[in-house]
Amino acid sequence: MLFQHSPMLFWLVMTIIFTGLLWVPYIIELLVHHGPITALRDPDGEIAHGALWSVRSKRAHYNAVENLVLFAPLVILIHTLKLETPQTASAAMAYFVFRVGHYCVYTLGIPFIRTLLFLAGF
Numbered sequence: 001m002l003f004q005h006s007p008m009l010f011w012l013v014m015t016i017i018f019t020g021l022l023w024v025p026y027i028i029e030l031l032v033h034h035g036p037i038t039a040l041r042d043p044d045g046e047i048a049h050g051a052l053w054s055v056r057s058k059r060a061h062y063n064a065v066e067n068l069v070l071f072a073p074l075v076i077l078i079h080t081l082k083l084e085t086p087q088t089a090s091a092a093m094a095y096f097v098f099r100v101g102h103y104c105v106y107t108l109g110i111p112f113i114r115t116l117l118f119l120a121g122f
Contacts, residue, residue: 007089012075015096019068022061022103029054053107060106064099067121071095095121 026049030039033050049055075092078084098121105114 006079006084008075008079008084008092011089011092011096012072015068015071015092015099018096018100018103019061019064022057022064025107026054026057026061029057052109056109057103057107060103063106063118064103067099 027039029049029051030042030047033039034047039047049058078088098117102114102117102121105117
């Protein structure tokens, strides 16, 4: 299996899956707050979220996508050039852990810790 030989690629895939699921909580909040008909009739995303946590969740999701654009090519490049080491694999795992933490803390609205987690992931 590929992941046995490349822990970095495993953590990249985990990060992609996690980032790909981050839209679920704030969309559920829209559906619950406004009802499915109103929420689904919003092609431009103009309906306001009813809870502040869902606004923060959406921002955290966008931030995760923006950072994935930098993280993914770097992991693929390191793997392709056969420069992967236990340290780079640990860094990829740490990135994933810090992104999960960043999302949770951002959604909860804890600004100082959010910044620390963002910087640690960087």
